[in-house]
Amino acid sequence: MWLLQRQHWFKVHFVSAAQQNEAATWGFRQLAKSPTVAGIAVPQLNKVRTVAGIAVPPLTEIYERRVSGSSRQTTASSLGAFGPAAQSAIPALVRGLADNDRFVRAFTAFALGNIHSKPDIVVPALVKCLSDTDELVRGDAAFGLSEFGKEARPAAPALLRVTKDTNQIVRINAFWALRQIRADPQITIPVLVVGLDDPFWPIRDDATIALGNYGAEAKAAVPALLRLLATNRLAAFEYQAIEQQRIVSALKKIDPEAAAKAGVK
Numbered sequence: 001m002w003l004l005q006r007q008h009w010f011k012v013h014f015v016s017a018a019q020q021n022e023a024a025t026w027g028f029r030q031l032a033k034s035p036t037v038a039g040i041a042v043p044q045l046n047k048v049r050t051v052a053g054i055a056v057p058p059l060t061e062i063y064e065r066r067v068s069g070s071s072r073q074t075t076a077s078s079l080g081a082f083g084p085a086a087q088s089a090i091p092a093l094v095r096g097l098a099d100n101d102r103f104v105r106a107f108t109a110f111a112l113g114n115i116h117s118k119p120d121i122v123v124p125a126l127v128k129c130l131s132d133t134d135e136l137v138r139g140d141a142a143f144g145l146s147e148f149g150k151e152a153r154p155a156a157p158a159l160l161r162v163t164k165d166t167n168q169i170v171r172i173n174a175f176w177a178l179r180q181i182r183a184d185p186q187i188t189i190p191v192l193v194v195g196l197d198d199p200f201w202p203i204r205d206d207a208t209i210a211l212g213n214y215g216a217e218a219k220a221a222v223p224a225l226l227r228l229l230a231t232n233r234l235a236a237f238e239y240q241a242i243e244q245q246r247i248v249s250a251l252k253k254i255d256p257e258a259a260a261k262a263g264v265k
Contacts, residue, residue: 056082060089069101076104080111087117094125105129106136113144119151127158135167142173146180156183160191168200175203179210185217193224204228205246212250222255226262 056079063075076093079086093115096108109129112122122144129141142162145152159181162174175195178188188210195207208225211218229247251259 053085056086056089059086060092063089063096064092069099069104072096072099072101072104073107076107076111080114083115084117086115090115090118090121094121097125097129102132102134102137105132105134106140109137109140109144113140113147116147119148123148123152123155126152127155130155130158130162135165135170138162138165139167139170139173142170142177146173146177149180150182152177152181153183156181156188159183160187163191163195168203171198172200172203172206175206175210179206179213182210182213185214189214189218189221192218193221196221196224196228201243205243208243208246208250212246212253215253216255218250218254219258222251222258225251225254226264229264 059075059079063072063079066072076096079089079093090112093108093112097105097112099105099108109126112126115122126141126144129137129144132138132141142159145155145159156178159174159177163171163178165171165174175192178192182188192207192211195203196211198204198207208228211221211225225247229244229251248259248264251262251264
């Protein structure tokens with residue numbers, strides 16, 4: 001399931017109660033070996049970032065034990081919740097990107113993005129995942145790369161390719177990543193302009209904002225932005241005003257004079 005939040009799409013992974021119980025029980029048994037964290041189940045660790053130094057090593061061990069797919073999914077999510085404090089788990093998580101379980105690969109890619117550390121190791125690994133046969137993995141890999149910002153610029157060529165993916169969630173995460181990375185304008189801006197014609201309005205939104213972030217470097221996009229503003233392809237209902245506002249803002253950042261001549265206020 002995907003939810004729209006703050007004009008961006010985020011995935012909500014659903015795991016059965018039985019799977020959650022299995023993973024949490026195993027995690028509890030392992031963590032209970034340490035008196036400091038006794039009684040803290042794996043899912044609860046998402047909210048206890050202060051214990052990262054104590055919890056990350058046993059969680060990493062649980063992840064590498066390959067108890068079950070659900071166990072690896074849960075521990076990957078918990079490790080990701082610690083952010084950069086879980087960077088010691090990166091080698092294990094990178095190895096997990098080759099798991100046979102597509103959900104494990106997806107959760108792991110997402111977690112690596114949340115940890116966003118050691119880009120020299122993680123960025124190439126996530127780039128490889130952009131070619132995964134499963135759309136969940138490709139989408140989470142693109143999101144993971146977005147979390148590295150400018151440090152993920154070497155991933156730009158692969159992300160540009162993924163903007164043509166047949167899955168719209170993969171496409172939006174690719175455009176979202178390009179928006180965060182702000183790669184070489186010569187190769188990125190033409191792709192962002194193509195994104196303005198995407199039928200899925202959040203993709204048009206990300207492309208518009210990304211173009212605006214380039215400022216005057218994106219002048220070649222002004223005609224396409226003006227066309228989009230004048231068409232009936234804008235988002236429906238409450239999102240229409242948001243999209244219009246984004247286009248106007250981008251035009252003013254890119255070429256205020258051209259925007260004024262076109263009557264953009």
